[in-house]
Amino acid sequence: MTKTEQPSRSIAEWVTFSVASLILGIIVSLVGYTWLNEKNQPPIVSVTKKQTIREINGQFYVPFEVVNSGGDTAESVQIMAELLINGKVTETGEQQIDFLSSGESEEGAFIFSQNPRQGQLNLRVGSYKLP
Template structure:
């Protein structure tokens, strides 16, 4: 019985695969070892209001700067004029992983470009 030898292409594919697997395992170990315990720290940023047919939409970007994931993130955006609340909109982000960003939009009947201030705040979130 004749023994089959591997050709050079098989050895190259094996070497590249081995390097990729070792790199992936090394990254997972490093990420797990350096993982902090900072709770979710959610920062909100509002975009430019845009008119759409009979309403106005405002893009909202939520960034979790913490080391833990947040679930069911509830966000409220308020239009304020002369120290009083004109209109409020809310939305929910189901899952906001650590060090990640998610985008959403809120809608208003009032033109946000005509009010003094647009405020966004996190109402609450859950820990998975």
């Protein structure tokens, strides 16, 4: 039995092997970094009212922003609004955000037939579920 000699690798093969190894090393490092620094916190969802209320054709548009500052993703985030005038709830509204990942924000608007500036407008997060 004779041993066949392996041909020596060319420079192009060594360069290709080095680049592929470098890319693989970077990917493995990034996955490890993400895994070690992952926030194991539940979603922390908050809603804030924007300052500008618009009136168009007798309807009042109240813009809002909802933010997930927690670690996990929230699904079916329910945003609720209550308009109190003279201490009585005169109008309510609900919005649902389908998907809100960590650090993500979404914007929307509630529409009321009465002027929110004449009463107290309460916005809150009603619920969410984990994926």
